Amino acid sequence: MEFPFDVDALLPERITVLDQHLRPPARRPGTTTPARVDLQQQIMTIVDELGKASAKAQHLPAPITSASRMQSNRHVIYVLKDTSARPAGKGAIIGFLKVGYKKLFVLDDREAHNEVEPLCILDFYIHESLQRHGHGQELFQYMLQKERVEPHQLAIDRPSQKLLKFLNKHYNLETTVPQVNNFVIFEGFFAHQHPPARKLPPKRAEGEIKPYSSSDREFLKVAVEPPWPLNRAPRRATPPTHPPPRSSSLGNSPDRGPLRPFVPEQELLRSLRLCPPHPTARLLLATDPGGSPAQRRRTRGTSPGLVAQSCCYSRHGGLNSTSLNKGKYSSLLIFKSSKPNTVYSNLPMHMPGISTGNQGSKQGERETENRSANQKQVLSQDGSAEEPTHTVPPQAQAQTPQAPQASQAPQAQSPPAPSWTVGRDMFNARFIRNLHEFRGTRPW
Numbered sequence: 001m002e003f004p005f006d007v008d009a010l011l012p013e014r015i016t017v018l019d020q021h022l023r024p025p026a027r028r029p030g031t032t033t034p035a036r037v038d039l040q041q042q043i044m045t046i047v048d049e050l051g052k053a054s055a056k057a058q059h060l061p062a063p064i065t066s067a068s069r070m071q072s073n074r075h076v077i078y079v080l081k082d083t084s085a086r087p088a089g090k091g092a093i094i095g096f097l098k099v100g101y102k103k104l105f106v107l108d109d110r111e112a113h114n115e116v117e118p119l120c121i122l123d124f125y126i127h128e129s130l131q132r133h134g135h136g137q138e139l140f141q142y143m144l145q146k147e148r149v150e151p152h153q154l155a156i157d158r159p160s161q162k163l164l165k166f167l168n169k170h171y172n173l174e175t176t177v178p179q180v181n182n183f184v185i186f187e188g189f190f191a192h193q194h195p196p197a198r199k200l201p202p203k204r205a206e207g208e209i210k211p212y213s214s215s216d217r218e219f220l221k222v223a224v225e226p227p228w229p230l231n232r233a234p235r236r237a238t239p240p241t242h243p244p245p246r247s248s249s250l251g252n253s254p255d256r257g258p259l260r261p262f263v264p265e266q267e268l269l270r271s272l273r274l275c276p277p278h279p280t281a282r283l284l285l286a287t288d289p290g291g292s293p294a295q296r297r298r299t300r301g302t303s304p305g306l307v308a309q310s311c312c313y314s315r316h317g318g319l320n321s322t323s324l325n326k327g328k329y330s331s332l333l334i335f336k337s338s339k340p341n342t343v344y345s346n347l348p349m350h351m352p353g354i355s356t357g358n359q360g361s362k363q364g365e366r367e368t369e370n371r372s373a374n375q376k377q378v379l380s381q382d383g384s385a386e387e388p389t390h391t392v393p394p395q396a397q398a399q400t401p402q403a404p405q406a407s408q409a410p411q412a413q414s415p416p417a418p419s420w421t422v423g424r425d426m427f428n429a430r431f432i433r434n435l436h437e438f439r440g441t442r443p444w
């Protein structure tokens, strides 16, 4: 990888170690010294270009390595330069390896949670023309010595297949300890922790544990994959050009392939605005009793009647599975307004299996059954989680306290039972913003 400035003079050593200060190394005696600010600018250019090349090689939608990200994190980058090829006498860069210590919660082989802070492999790239020439190993080996770590002590942030093969070939790392986050650790990780991994009390249920791994790549996932149904690309005509998601022992680790870009909000709203908002919804939204999002997050359970019930966090989808974008989380949000017997849902009106008003249908019942079978979570208006509850109207609950939930389909209530409005559209900017905020507080 070549640059319009003298890389060879800028980085005198074959491998240069840069930290968050991105300080240019001392130059060889006798070389002319440009202004230090120019040298730092050149270093930043190199880091930016390497980050872009690495992202491209890994099919990431945006670089995870850049000068600005380096400056705001305590990561270390090892840059390997080409000492043989000197096109126009300026030298070239072969690749880089970025590492950093991170606090992680990892599972051991007995699935106990451990709080650890290992050195993590965060980004690794060798120029395409020079891969499989041993440069990767040279860089990796140098880093191991410099950081004084053994390969099995490392955690790897979403390794690519190439990197997994690399680690297997050079360091015999093969058997992974399954995790529910993006990081991969290998057998032997816990045997060699210094200091020993700190065990967390095993009191919390799986779903309650939030702080899984602050992956460097997390921002990519958040930026490009809004929750269902916002992640449904409108009318995709062509099949995906990239391979299917790579599955490994990473639990719910998202795939490395390119993720879909954001659909512009306006377009989303247009495509989802299938019927005019219910007057009550308008009223509630205009009132905005929760105040600022930050305030709302702090004050749970005070909303005067707007309850979001999120359920069906299932990849299997109880509705028409084709319409629910198989393989994605399908979260059904139902809003119950303070107006008696009125419920709003994030399901578009045309969604098969959902009826509106008093229209009962078999599909609607099926949907309700499925919903009942799944874990139910009640959210306050701000999206904070509360105790699980049922998604049936209070009247229905009162009428059939012992009846199984599956039979409590609101649509199935015969007249003059109160009418339930499911499917009224509530997509507006605030709703979507709240949805994003809610999602941002959860690891999925």
Ligand SMILES: CC(=O)SCCNC(=O)CCNC(=O)[C@H](O)C(C)(C)COP(=O)(O)OP(=O)(O)OC[C@H]1O[C@@H](n2cnc3c(N)ncnc32)[C@H](O)[C@@H]1OP(=O)(O)O
Residues within 6 Å of the ligand: 054, 057, 058, 121, 122, 123, 124, 125, 126, 127, 130, 131, 132, 133, 134, 135, 136, 137, 138, 156, 157, 158, 159, 160, 161, 162, 163, 165, 166, 167, 169
């Ligand atoms: C946490 C992360 O950073 S994940 C991202 C890792 N980076 C990438 O995937 C970017 C693209 N790949 C690369 O930049 C490089 O291939 C690296 C960094 C993974 C390895 O660097 P290299 O210089 O190629 O490694 P090196 O020559 O020392 O070792 C070669 C071994 O790596 C593995 N490897 C390298 N390239 C490939 C490939 N295209 N396909 C399969 N295995 C590969 C193999 O085990 C290979 O041994 P082999 O040739 O006998 O099969």
